[in-house]
Amino acid sequence: MAARRLKTWSALGQLGRLPGEYEIVTHALNYTTRPGRPSALASNPTTPANMWLLTYRDSSPLQAGDWLGFRDPDRLTYRAYVTMQDQQETVVAGVLDEYGPARHDASLPSWWLEVLAALFTPTRFPVHALQMTSAYLGYLAPSSYITNCAVFGTGDLLRRVSLVAYRTRQLAEATDSAIGRTERARWQQDEAWQPARQALEKLLTAYDWGECFTAMNLVLRPTLDQILLHELAEAARDSGDELTWLLLSNLAADAARGIRWSTALARYAIEQRPENRDVLRRWADRWAPRAEAAAAGLGQLLSGVRPAGAAERAANSARHEVLDRAGLA
Amino acid sequence: MARLPREEWYDIARDVDWDLSYVDYDEVFPEWMSGTGKVPREAWAEWDEPYKVTYPEYVATQREKETGAYSVKAVLRKSRVFDQLDEGWKSVAKQHFGAVALVEDLAAYAELRMARFGLAPAWRNMAVFGALDETRHAQISLYFPHELLGRDPQYDWAHKAYHTSQWTVAAARATFDGMMMNPNVVDVAVQLPFTFETGFTNVQFVALAADALESGDINFANMISSIQTDEARHSQQGGPTLKILVEHDPRRAQWVIDKTFWVSARLFSVLTGPAMDYYTPLAMRKQSFKEFMLEWVAGQFADQLQDYGLKKPWYWDEFLAGLDTWHHGLHLGVWYWRPTVWWNPQGGVSPAERDWLREKYPDWEDRFGPIWDVIIGNINAGQAGLTLPATLPWLCSLCQLPVGTAGSPGNQRYPVRSYPLSYDGRTYHFCSRPCRQIWWEDRDTLHSPTVVDRVLAGEVQPPTVEGLLTWMGLTPEVRGTDAYGYRWARAYPPGDPGPAGDAGPAGDAGPAVTEPSNGGRPVPVNALFAGDFVTQLVTLQDTDTVDQAASRIAAQVVGRRVRSREAGLVVRLGGRVLPGELTVAAAGIGPLDSVDVSWDAGRVGER
Numbered sequence A: 001m002a003a004r005r006l007k008t009w010s011a012l013g014q015l016g017r018l019p020g021e022y023e024i025v026t027h028a029l030n031y032t033t034r035p036g037r038p039s040a041l042a043s044n045p046t047t048p049a050n051m052w053l054l055t056y057r058d059s060s061p062l063q064a065g066d067w068l069g070f071r072d073p074d075r076l077t078y079r080a081y082v083t084m085q086d087q088q089e090t091v092v093a094g095v096l097d098e099y100g101p102a103r104h105d106a107s108l109p110s111w112w113l114e115v116l117a118a119l120f121t122p123t124r125f126p127v128h129a130l131q132m133t134s135a136y137l138g139y140l141a142p143s144s145y146i147t148n149c150a151v152f153g154t155g156d157l158l159r160r161v162s163l164v165a166y167r168t169r170q171l172a173e174a175t176d177s178a179i180g181r182t183e184r185a186r187w188q189q190d191e192a193w194q195p196a197r198q199a200l201e202k203l204l205t206a207y208d209w210g211e212c213f214t215a216m217n218l219v220l221r222p223t224l225d226q227i228l229l230h231e232l233a234e235a236a237r238d239s240g241d242e243l244t245w246l247l248l249s250n251l252a253a254d255a256a257r258g259i260r261w262s263t264a265l266a267r268y269a270i271e272q273r274p275e276n277r278d279v280l281r282r283w284a285d286r287w288a289p290r291a292e293a294a295a296a297g298l299g300q301l302l303s304g305v306r307p308a309g310a311a312e313r314a315a316n317s318a319r320h321e322v323l324d325r326a327g328l329a
Numbered sequence B: 001m002a003r004l005p006r007e008e009w010y011d012i013a014r015d016v017d018w019d020l021s022y023v024d025y026d027e028v029f030p031e032w033m034s035g036t037g038k039v040p041r042e043a044w045a046e047w048d049e050p051y052k053v054t055y056p057e058y059v060a061t062q063r064e065k066e067t068g069a070y071s072v073k074a075v076l077r078k079s080r081v082f083d084q085l086d087e088g089w090k091s092v093a094k095q096h097f098g099a100v101a102l103v104e105d106l107a108a109y110a111e112l113r114m115a116r117f118g119l120a121p122a123w124r125n126m127a128v129f130g131a132l133d134e135t136r137h138a139q140i141s142l143y144f145p146h147e148l149l150g151r152d153p154q155y156d157w158a159h160k161a162y163h164t165s166q167w168t169v170a171a172a173r174a175t176f177d178g179m180m181m182n183p184n185v186v187d188v189a190v191q192l193p194f195t196f197e198t199g200f201t202n203v204q205f206v207a208l209a210a211d212a213l214e215s216g217d218i219n220f221a222n223m224i225s226s227i228q229t230d231e232a233r234h235s236q237q238g239g240p241t242l243k244i245l246v247e248h249d250p251r252r253a254q255w256v257i258d259k260t261f262w263v264s265a266r267l268f269s270v271l272t273g274p275a276m277d278y279y280t281p282l283a284m285r286k287q288s289f290k291e292f293m294l295e296w297v298a299g300q301f302a303d304q305l306q307d308y309g310l311k312k313p314w315y316w317d318e319f320l321a322g323l324d325t326w327h328h329g330l331h332l333g334v335w336y337w338r339p340t341v342w343w344n345p346q347g348g349v350s351p352a353e354r355d356w357l358r359e360k361y362p363d364w365e366d367r368f369g370p371i372w373d374v375i376i377g378n379i380n381a382g383q384a385g386l387t388l389p390a391t392l393p394w395l396c397s398l399c400q401l402p403v404g405t406a407g408s409p410g411n412q413r414y415p416v417r418s419y420p421l422s423y424d425g426r427t428y429h430f431c432s433r434p435c436r437q438i439w440w441e442d443r444d445t446l447h448s449p450t451v452v453d454r455v456l457a458g459e460v461q462p463p464t465v466e467g468l469l470t471w472m473g474l475t476p477e478v479r480g481t482d483a484y485g486y487r488w489a490r491a492y493p494p495g496d497p498g499p500a501g502d503a504g505p506a507g508d509a510g511p512a513v514t515e516p517s518n519g520g521r522p523v524p525v526n527a528l529f530a531g532d533f534v535t536q537l538v539t540l541q542d543t544d545t546v547d548q549a550a551s552r553i554a555a556q557v558v559g560r561r562v563r564s565r566e567a568g569l570v571v572r573l574g575g576r577v578l579p580g581e582l583t584v585a586a587a588g589i590g591p592l593d594s595v596d597v598s599w600d601a602g603r604v605g606e607r
């Protein structure tokens, strides 16, 4: 008897259509979430690592019948990711070449350099905190479809830290500003940064995967990125710093992709189980005041170059828009 | 204008630690996860990766590699290369995909854990590349076999294997969970990138790439060579971590390496050993498994340990001796229990292959030849049914591989036997002293029930071989069969080796895994028949006489793997000979005891 010919993995057979490359290489990869397992890890069920996965992943208030039904709207595979980001890095290299940073940076007025020193170059610290948290989310996510979104997102954040570091060095060399010497101090001591730092330090201890996801991707990032990527970019363009404007706009595309999958995941979770709306909302409500405080603090650093309160308002409405797209308005 | 050289800005991107003010350090880096132990927190600032790479460099290189690997695949897609591949070689690929694809994904979680809980920012950044790499490896290791599904359903196990409780998968899961997911990240870095990736994956990838090329499987060779280039980079996370750990806590460093090296060596002996020395067609073999292990693992790894001021593991001589035997016993086990695997093991003991084995392993004939002769005799006498299992081998409570396979028949130093341990009211069996010792030290984390434990707990219903195959997820069309349909055995002259003699009453595959059919209470024991290469789970009845128990055990071995003799049987428990007329209960045989049965020349004819 010849067995029926398989067209795809038996685990994907019930799709009712032929899966594409994205599903073939992403579906059900995390065996620690397989149904019927005695515990997540093949070891004593009470080891710290097993207890961690049980507490923060498997017993999360955010539950769904089937996390394997979620799809990244961008359907990113590894090879699509590195291809896309290599293209973007080529774009960035082109921009850097075109502006010949030494000449461009030397031409920047000192009041604007002060804005960059206050709000741009210190971002390697908060973005590293996000990079750590995004890695954690990938580790704790209940399905490989979610993990892979988080893994590529973690890569994006390392990209962002790298570009900030690169520009820090260039600006430090080409100008007489404080850039290159004061970033850690600003991040640690500048009053305007403290609410954001507080929110991100707390975020590092939001260990429930669902809370981590909500706090970072639906609340804090939309708020912070609105200021650190968009408002700062607008201010840069208005201030004649086209280079910063172009670079931040390029990084903003990564952030937008993060919002696409994150809002899709929230909607998927609610579709799977309507009670998830309240679960997500509770977390969003818990983290919103921290995001608001962060926006108010960082907004001050743009006060000389943006209309009073504009950056803060934009940050808060960016968050509202994301929550709206997530089905949590 | 030229771009800034990497050295000009690289350090800024990894200078991203700060003093936490709003939460406790221990909350952000819990000891369970971060595992600093005796290492002072400040010491991690010294962490420095030897091989530096930036994000733009990473995506450029990786894009190129991906383009290369996938275009080779696209070119080969229309060719007839696959159809011309040897069945034995295909088994290497099937086994590799099943055993490896989802472990690559598991390694991504290990990297993500380091990217979050690693105590140095440089380390956390490197681990981000590691996580991306492992995502790549999982994806490429699934995409390549996926297109072969229509030709052969065994390729489904590239994806399915780790979703099942198949026994080699259970062994691999115990090993890899213990290496990547259970420990804190300091131990993970020493176990995964240092011990496993630096020490072992070279063997799997370099050796198999060479054999794949020889076998004409360009696609496979292309894929795994491409993966190996990433491994070489991200395995560098191990060194800097180990350096700091050795400085502050050399004992811990030594222990973590020792235990990981041992279980990795055991696991490689069931996966890579048979692939290299039996499945790969004879003409295509580049080096024997032992030669490869000596050069790539034993030699290089021992040198590395010395560079870090560490010693060779305490069991080093036993490991080296095992290169002559372990994988031969494990191959025999996988081949005999072939319906329990998702590939078709190549017997690999034709006269010509046997000459090669004897040349590479001078003791092979004495140790394994007699068993293979019984098997060959049965195949050529039209009794292939006797070469199929009716029981389960007992599985080691640490490495989860058959007890007996860390030794070999006719081996004084490392005999076929169990190394039992009574703990907390029950007996645990181990394949070797090191497995027993590692389990004893780290049992709170490492203990995980084996397939045998799960059968004994009544999880497998019905508890027969068929029930077990179904429980392990092996649908009939994927169960392993001999890759060549026994062609290798037919190459022997008729009648040589001769028939193995009477196979005994249970020669037909009865439900020997199970409870006894009638009467008394079941007494599952770990039974060894002298001359066999594994110990097995055999269920006696407490009302059996010792002689009946001996026959039950003999029936699973005599005429199957050990030639029949005109002799009686003698049963020993803890070295003590048991009178044949006593009942099992009266003789003191209890559940999970080790029971040894051997020929007794003094009792000829009684049997």
Ligand SMILES: [Fe+2]
Pocket (backbone or CB within 6 Å): B104, B107, B133, B134, B137, B231
């Ligand atoms: Fe890998």
Ligand SMILES: [Fe+2]
Pocket (backbone or CB within 6 Å): B266, B396, B397, B398, B399, B400, B401, B430, B431, B432, B435
């Ligand atoms: Fe063992």
